[in-house]
Amino acid sequence: xxxxxxxxxxxxxxxxxxxxxxxxxxxxxxxxxxxxxxxxxxxxxxxxxxxxxxxxxxxxxxxxxxxxxxxxxxxxxxxxxxxxxxxxxxxxxxxxxxxxxxxxxxxxxxxxxxxxxxxxxxxxxxxxxxxxxxxxxxxxxxxxxxxxxxxxxxxxxxxxxxxxxxxxxxxxxxxxxxxxxxxxxxxxxxxxxxxxxxxxxxxxxxxxxxxxxxxxxxxxxxxxxxxxxxxxxxxxxxxxxxxxxxxxxxxxxxxxxxxxxxxxxxxxxxxxxxxxxxxxxxxxxxxxxxxxxxxxxxxxxxxxxxxxxxxxxxxxxxxxxxxxxxxxxxxxxxxxxxxxxxxxxxxxxxxxxxxxxxxxxxxxxxxxxxxxxxxxxxxxxxxxxxxxxxxxxxxxxxxxxxxxxxxxxxxxxxxxxxxxxxxxxxxxxxxxxxxxxxxxxxxxxxxxxxxxxxxxxxxxxxxxxxxxxxxxxxxxxxxxxxxxxxxxxxxxxxxxxxxxxxxxxxxxxxxxxxxxxxxxxxxxxxxxxxxxxxxxxxxxxxxxxxxxxxxxx
Amino acid sequence: xxxxxxxxxxxxxxxxxxxxxxxxxxxxxxxxxxxxxxxxxxxxxxxxxxxxxxxxxxxxxxxxxxxxxxxxxxxxxxxxxxxxxxxxxxxxxxxxxxxxxxxxxxxxxxxxxxxxxxxxxxxxxxxxxxxxxxxxxxxxxxxxxxxxxxxxxxxxxxxxxxxxxxxxxxxxxxxxxxxxxxxxxxxxxxxxxxxxxxxxxxxxxxxxxxxxxxxxxxxxxxxxxxxxxxxxxxxxxxxxxxxxxxxxxxxxxxxxxxxxxxxxxxxxxxxxxxxxxxxxxxxxxxxxxxxxxxxxxxxxxxxxxxxxxxxxxxxxxxxxxxxxxxxxx
Numbered sequence: 001x002x003x004x005x006x007x008x009x010x011x012x013x014x015x016x017x018x019x020x021x022x023x024x025x026x027x028x029x030x031x032x033x034x035x036x037x038x039x040x041x042x043x044x045x046x047x048x049x050x051x052x053x054x055x056x057x058x059x060x061x062x063x064x065x066x067x068x069x070x071x072x073x074x075x076x077x078x079x080x081x082x083x084x085x086x087x088x089x090x091x092x093x094x095x096x097x098x099x100x101x102x103x104x105x106x107x108x109x110x111x112x113x114x115x116x117x118x119x120x121x122x123x124x125x126x127x128x129x130x131x132x133x134x135x136x137x138x139x140x141x142x143x144x145x146x147x148x149x150x151x152x153x154x155x156x157x158x159x160x161x162x163x164x165x166x167x168x169x170x171x172x173x174x175x176x177x178x179x180x181x182x183x184x185x186x187x188x189x190x191x192x193x194x195x196x197x198x199x200x201x202x203x204x205x206x207x208x209x210x211x212x213x214x215x216x217x218x219x220x221x222x223x224x225x226x227x228x229x230x231x232x233x234x235x236x237x238x239x240x241x242x243x244x245x246x247x248x249x250x251x252x253x254x255x256x257x258x259x260x261x262x263x264x265x266x267x268x269x270x271x272x273x274x275x276x277x278x279x280x281x282x283x284x285x286x287x288x289x290x291x292x293x294x295x296x297x298x299x300x301x302x303x304x305x306x307x308x309x310x311x312x313x314x315x316x317x318x319x320x321x322x323x324x325x326x327x328x329x330x331x332x333x334x335x336x337x338x339x340x341x342x343x344x345x346x347x348x349x350x351x352x353x354x355x356x357x358x359x360x361x362x363x364x365x366x367x368x369x370x371x372x373x374x375x376x377x378x379x380x381x382x383x384x385x386x387x388x389x390x391x392x393x394x395x396x397x398x399x400x401x402x403x404x405x406x407x408x409x410x411x412x413x414x415x416x417x418x419x420x421x422x423x424x425x426x427x428x429x430x431x432x433x434x435x436x437x438x439x440x441x442x443x444x445x446x447x448x449x450x451x452x453x454x455x456x457x458x459x460x461x462x463x464x465x466x467x468x469x470x471x472x473x474x475x476x477x478x479x480x481x482x483x484x485x486x487x488x489x490x491x492x493x494x495x496x497x498x499x500x501x502x503x504x505x506x507x508x509x510x511x512x513x514x515x516x517x518x519x520x521x522x523x524x525x526x527x528x529x530x531x532x533x534x535x536x537x538x539x540x541x542x543x544x545x546x547x548x549x550x551x552x553x
Numbered sequence: 554x555x556x557x558x559x560x561x562x563x564x565x566x567x568x569x570x571x572x573x574x575x576x577x578x579x580x581x582x583x584x585x586x587x588x589x590x591x592x593x594x595x596x597x598x599x600x601x602x603x604x605x606x607x608x609x610x611x612x613x614x615x616x617x618x619x620x621x622x623x624x625x626x627x628x629x630x631x632x633x634x635x636x637x638x639x640x641x642x643x644x645x646x647x648x649x650x651x652x653x654x655x656x657x658x659x660x661x662x663x664x665x666x667x668x669x670x671x672x673x674x675x676x677x678x679x680x681x682x683x684x685x686x687x688x689x690x691x692x693x694x695x696x697x698x699x700x701x702x703x704x705x706x707x708x709x710x711x712x713x714x715x716x717x718x719x720x721x722x723x724x725x726x727x728x729x730x731x732x733x734x735x736x737x738x739x740x741x742x743x744x745x746x747x748x749x750x751x752x753x754x755x756x757x758x759x760x761x762x763x764x765x766x767x768x769x770x771x772x773x774x775x776x777x778x779x780x781x782x783x784x785x786x787x788x789x790x791x792x793x794x795x796x797x798x799x800x801x802x803x804x805x806x807x808x809x810x811x812x813x814x815x816x817x818x819x820x821x822x823x824x825x826x827x828x829x830x831x832x833x834x835x836x837x838x839x840x841x842x843x844x845x846x847x848x849x850x851x852x853x854x855x856x857x858x859x860x861x862x863x864x865x866x867x868x869x870x871x872x873x874x875x876x877x878x879x880x881x882x
Contacts, residue, residue, distance in 0.1 A: 067615035076616055121616050130803075138573045157597075161607045164596045170586040174578060174799040176570050177562050181777025182666050182795030 044078075045098055048118065051075065052102060055114035063158040066117045075118075079127040092132040095122065097179060100134065104143050106214055112147055113159055120162045123171050133173035134166075141174065207255055216248045390530065559793065561778035567698055568770045570797055571661050582801040583658040650807045661698040662804060663769055664796035665812070667691050669878065670711045670788040691790075691878075693816035697800070700811060702764040706782070708812045713788045715876045741786060822879040825851035827858070832880035840870035849875060 054069045070076070078095070082088035099122065101107075102115035119134060126132060136144065151159040166172065226240050244250075594604045669689040696705055742761055749756045762771075774780070774794055782790040805813055823833045826848055833849030840848060842858055850858070861867055 063611045064615065070616050071618050074618070076618075121613070124613050125616070135798075138570075141574070141578070157607060158611050160597055161593070161604070161611050164593055165588075165611075167581055168584075168587055168589075168592055168596075170581075170801055170803055173801075174574060174582070176565050176797040177776055180664070180796045181560060181562055182664075182793050 044095055047073070047075075047078075048099055048102060051118060052107075052111050052114045055117075056108065056110040059110070061110065061113045061156055061159065063117060063162070066114060070118075070121060075121060076125045078122065079125070082127070085128060088126075089128045089132060092122075092126045092128055096132065096134050100136075100140070100178070101210075103147075104140055105147075106217055109150070113151070113156070116159060116162060119171075120166060123166065131171075134171055135175045135178055136172050137175060137178050140178070203255065203258070207251065212248065212252060219243075219248055390526075559777055559779050562776040564773055564775055565797065566773040567661060567663070567797060571659060571698065571770065571799075574659075574799065578799070579659040582799050585802050654807050654809055656697065656800060656804075656806055656808055656811075657699065658800060660800040661770070661797050662800050663696050663698065663794055664798075664815070665694045665696055665705065666793045666795055667694065667709055667782070668791040668793075670713055670784075670790045689820070690818045692814060692818065695804070695811065695813040695815055696769060697808070697811045698770040699768055702767050702769070705812055706764060708814075709782065709790065711784065711788060711790065712876045712878050713785055717874045720871045720873065741783070820879040823849050823875075823877045825849060825854050827851070827854035832877045833875050834877075836873050836875040838871040838873075840872075841868050 051069060051073055054073075055066055058065050058069070079088055079092065082091055096119070099115065099119060103112055103119065105112075107115065123131065123134065148160065148163050151163075222243075223245070227235065229240070590601055590604050590608065594601045597604065599607075667690070669691045692709075694705070694708060746759050746761065748754070749759050776794055776796065779791045779793050782792050784790075805811070825831050825833050826843070826845070828851060831851035831853070834852050835850045835855040836847050837843060837850065837855070837859070838847050840846070840859065855872070856864075859867055859870065859872070
């Protein structure tokens with residue numbers, strides 16, 4: 001008997017062990033399968049906003065109008081497609097949480113009326129039994145009472161009726177916090193793998209669409225008050241112009257550009273320029289993009305520029321330049337070039353156009369401010385520079401080394417060797433957008449026209465070498481230009497590798513070259529001589545590099 | 554096991570919360586939910602006919618497209634799988650409650666989530682496995698504001714309360730009366746207070762109050778913050794109060810029902826290793842007949858394996874009474 005029992009025990013245990021299947025459920029419990037966050041209410045906000053917008057546009061507070069829009073949008077079916085009662089309940093709770101802020105200030109009166117009707121409709125058309133109540137905190141109830149009083153004063157009987165009916169049906173639940181402080185829903189048992197987690201940017205927290213909306217509303221009010229105070233009732237008094245008129249739009253634009261830069265590095269991001277200012281969905285969409293693109297963040301141009309900075313050991317000022325330039329919303333969205341191509345700076349006609357583009361950029365005061373700042377920071381000491389140049393020229397070292405010396409000093413790193421640096425960089429995208437570069441480049445044209453024109457499409461290596469040189473040159477040039485043109489506000493000064501895609505560009509640059517030649521002559525003789533020598537050195541280097549690559553080919 | 558993260562609200566004094574609302578709200582909570590028009594007419598200071606007219610204007614039918622049937626009840630939708638464990642709401646069975654058992658308005662209802670008791674040895678605790686990893690929710694209860702703390706404690710049933718000390722292998726039939734529950738620890742609270750009063754620790758001075766004299770209305774607490782219920786010296790239950798709301802007619806109206814068990818969390822039952830049908834009631838250590846150590850048995854299987862016809866112990870083992878969460882509590 002005992003033996004048989006023992007045998008049974010053994011079998012049972014073996015059976016039990018086998019019973020532990022590696023099902024999805026088990027794996028989830030063990031945290032092996034990363035779940036996506038269950039968010040059934042994601043699209044709902046958009047729908048609410050559409051509904052309320054349409055209702056506000058109609059201009060009337062009447063229930064019939066609302067019912068018409070509701071029917072048109074088929075809102076009665078908002079609970080359709082839910083998997084189970086429990087899930088539907090959680091969904092409706094979440095939906096009420098999303099909808100309630102529209103009933104509270106600072107929404108407009110019309111929007112609030114629409115929200116009230118909407119809550120009435122949703123409460124009655126929910127498919128859960130017993131019905132989910134609308135949670136109201138004491139502070140919210142206060143504002144609601146005020147709204148209802150206002151409605152009663154204005155004799156909006158339908159608003160009053162709807163509200164009283166809901167109160168009598170016990171549609172409201174009076175709670176301390178608007179959300180229950182304990183996650184018990186099964187679907188919220190999340191496991192997100194660490195590498196899928198999105199780093200929440202503080203910017204989104206501070207400048208959420210809601211706060212921006214409120215800010216713009218307040219700003220509008222402010223403007224109106226100023227106008228009312230002014231004498232001619234059209235424009236506010238100039239003495240009251242403390243804040244710029246359209247600063248909120250600028251903030252919004254900046255944020256949007258920043259987000260798009262983060263998310264659309266590898267895809268052609270053609271932004272719809274007609275996106276509404278107060279459209280919250282775009283931020284949400286770009287946030288989704290951000291989540292997808294997070295995996296690519298490490299390989300973006302932004303990251304690479306940082307790497308480049310470290311490798312080449314550029315000065316702090318230039319780092320700042322680069323970084324500030326990255327953050328500037330300098331992209332005109334009507335321009336069919338995408339971010340990536342802009343960085344790569346197409347040659348030829350494209351470059352010329354871009355130069356024009358930046359010349360016209362005058363509605364971005366932030367960029368100017370930053371540029372001025374970086375100008376001041378990166379302004380090198382001219383005397384030292386010329387001394388060094390002279391010293392270098394007098395020395396009997398090889399040409400390339402002279403150039404090295406000059407550039408090294410200029411660049412203020414004294415670290416790496418240039419040829420090494422150039423070759424180290426393989427991909428040279430993520431460059432700057434400098435019009436003066438084009439000008440500078442063109443200045444070298446006359447000296448080495450023939451070799452350049454004979455050049456075939458360059459390889460990446462040549463580009464990198466060339467670009468490194470252009471950087472050195474660019475800095476010198478920039479200094480020169482500033483001096484010449486009297487600190488004209490130059491838009492961007494970051495040197496970048498330049499891809500020559502067509503020879504057509506050269507003709508354009510030759511034209512520019514003519515103008516710049518004249519400006520060159522204005523400089524003092526010392527500097528001119530030194531700089532010309534610099535050019536020669538650099539160009540020779542270029543030649544050498546080209547020959548090398550040609551040899552490789 | 555996913556890490557549980559608690560978000561806590563600011564400090565809320567329950568009594569203040571109750572006092573915050575206006576009289577209208579109290580009256581509203583205390584009245585039955587109705588759809589009648591006369592009450593509505595009263596509220597809106599209008600005649601009944603006007604109200605009826607308004608009703609037709611603001612009717613819900615207007616929201617439905619003509620010809621399209623909008624279903625307002627779940628049951629009538631097709632292809633919805635039945636949810637077996639759906640127990641998240643209170644479906645009130647309307648029954649008449651005797652006068653003295655009715656709830657008193659106005660009052661609040663607190664939602665208390667209690668977790669299973671955890672006993673860990675100090676040396677086993679390390680950063681990789683903080684206490685919260687072992688967090689298994691046990692029950693969700695509703696308590697009235699006017700109820701005392703002891704009412705809640707009585708309902709919290711912990712398996713460790715029933716533990717019987719000592720090896721019962723010699724005489725399994727002995728009637729056990731000495732359940733652990735009887736051993737109270739008054740000393741512990743004193744110890745903690747003394748420890749906290751040390752100024753270097755910067756832990757605020759703690760106050761004590763008797764559980765049988767304090768109601769929930771007297772408390773000032775944070776929602777979502779895990780509080781501790783400690784009994785038996787080291788059995789710790791985390792307690793989270795997740796919600797405070799005003800009592801309305803929709804909640805159960807009988808005081809005797811509170812604390813109201815709203816949700817029982819599903820637990821895995823430790824089954825007997827032999828028959829796998831009954832819940833385990835004995836746990837053996839060091840038995841030579843078992844494939845695993847320790848091993849769980851139901852009463853019948855335990856006696857048939859370890860005791861002979863004369864009810865004498867066979868072999869050398871230790872046996873303790875085992876109380877399974879699911880079966881007992």
